[in-house]
Amino acid sequence: MGAGGRLWLPAAPGPGLGLLPPGARLGAATAAADRQRTGGRAGVSVGRVWKGHRVTSRTASAPLIVGIGGTTRPGSTSERTLVKALAAAEALGARTRLFGGAILTRIPIYDPTTADRSPELQDLLDGVRQADGVIIATPGYHGSVSGVVKNALDALEGVRGDARPYLDGRAVGCIVTADGWQAGGTALASLRTIVHALRGWPTPLGVTFNPSASPLFDAAGELCNVRDGEMLAMLAGQVVGFARMKQALAEPA
Ligand SMILES: Cc1cc2nc3c(=O)[nH]c(=O)nc-3n(C[C@H](O)[C@H](O)[C@H](O)COP(=O)(O)O)c2cc1C
Numbered sequence: 001m002g003a004g005g006r007l008w009l010p011a012a013p014g015p016g017l018g019l020l021p022p023g024a025r026l027g028a029a030t031a032a033a034d035r036q037r038t039g040g041r042a043g044v045s046v047g048r049v050w051k052g053h054r055v056t057s058r059t060a061s062a063p064l065i066v067g068i069g070g071t072t073r074p075g076s077t078s079e080r081t082l083v084k085a086l087a088a089a090e091a092l093g094a095r096t097r098l099f100g101g102a103i104l105t106r107i108p109i110y111d112p113t114t115a116d117r118s119p120e121l122q123d124l125l126d127g128v129r130q131a132d133g134v135i136i137a138t139p140g141y142h143g144s145v146s147g148v149v150k151n152a153l154d155a156l157e158g159v160r161g162d163a164r165p166y167l168d169g170r171a172v173g174c175i176v177t178a179d180g181w182q183a184g185g186t187a188l189a190s191l192r193t194i195v196h197a198l199r200g201w202p203t204p205l206g207v208t209f210n211p212s213a214s215p216l217f218d219a220a221g222e223l224c225n226v227r228d229g230e231m232l233a234m235l236a237g238q239v240v241g242f243a244r245m246k247q248a249l250a251e252p253a
Contacts, residue, residue, distance in 0.1 A: 063243035065089040065236070066127045069137030069149055069175070070101035077177040077211050081232060082137035084223060085173060088236035089135070094243070097127050101148065110154040125158045132243035133171050134200065135236065140178025140187035145194065153194055167200030171242035173235040174206040177216070184208030203238040207231045 067086045070079025079100045086096040106120040128134070138149040145153075156166050172195045178184045185208065192202040209216055215224050223229045 061247070063094045063132035063240060063247065064130050065094045065096050065133045065135060065239055065243070066131035067096060067098045067100075067135045067137070068104070068124070068152055069099075069135075070104070071139055071146065071148065072101040072105050075217075076101055076139075077209065077216050078137040078139045078175065080217060080221070081175050081177060081207075081209060081228075082135060084229065085135050085137070085175060085232040085236045088229075088233040089133075089240050091233075092237060092240045094133070094236075094240050097131075099124055099127060099152070104148050104152045107152055107155055110151055110157065112157070115158075116155075121155055121158065124152060124155065128156060128159055128167070129162060129164075131167075131170055132246070133173075133239040134167055135173040135175065135239055136191060136195070137175035137177070138187060138191055140176050140180070140183030143183050143186045144190045145187055149191075150194070153198065156198060166198035167195060168198075169246065170200055171203050171239045172200040173203045173239045175209075175232070175235070176207075177209045177211060179210065179212040181208075181210055181213075184210055201242065203235055203242070205231070205235050205238055207235050 065086060067082045069082045070076045082100070083098065086098060090096055103120050103123070106118070107124065108116050108118060108121070110116075136149065136153075138145045141147065159166060174188055174191045174195065176184050176187045176191065178187060188206045188208050192206060195202045209228065216228065218224050223232075
């Protein structure tokens with residue numbers, strides 16, 4: 001709680017997405033510039049669903065944000081919040097790709113003595129290779145990250161030898177859903193520690209939800225609490241903003 005007993009909440013994301021001052025130039029990497037170049041098509045999402053992936057396509061220079069997480073439980077709250085965060089990233093002009101519970105459970109248990117090349121793992125590794133930013137969502141299981149999500153992250157050993165190993169150079173937004181506040185906090189801390197080990201940059205904002213304290217989604221699949229959507233949008237904004245900043249820095253002057 002903040003001063004005066006009021007709950008502290010971060011400020012709403014501004015034009016600088018919390019990373020750059022408002023009005024700062026991001027070069028040709030901005031969504032506005034994309035739209036100008038492509039005659040307004042940059043914001044067009046042509047999402048498709050295939051075996052637990054959802055892929056949207058925009059212009060090549062729009063950052064690709066890859067989502068990893070969820071469970072196979074019907075109505076998985078971690079997966080649904082991840083989808084909302086990716087939708088927020090799309091609203092900011094990003095492309096997105098989802099690796100949800102259905103595909104993560106098909107990735108074999110990581111074995112360091114074998115180089116598993118199952119199509120699901122290959123897809124995940126390709127997605128991470130191409131990613132400009134990542135959002136990970138896990139349920140809190142016994143105070144930490146679920147085995148399915150951890151297995152997917154262990155399997156990123158497959159990109160260890162790349163020029164850009166693991167999650168190197170990418171901002172990573174972390175989301176946890178758990179039936180208790182304690183597991184929300186401990187699982188978030190665990191996930192961020194894992195992201196650090198994978199050379200990723202956890203975003204300043206991590207988001208935890210406790211669906212047992214208050215309903216997260218309504219019958220129509222929308223978030224019940226507007227503020228929850230704002231938190232996910234802020235997290236997505238920090239991931240997309242970091243990706244755009246990296247793109248801008250990589251552009252020739
Ligand atoms: C194996 C297992 C372990 C869990 N451990 C915890 C826990 O330690 N603390 C907690 O608050 N909730 C725990 N939960 C509840 C889940 O974190 C919670 O239901 C979460 O929202 C499930 O995510 P999902 O909706 O994406 O499946 C556990 C659930 C399962 C199935």
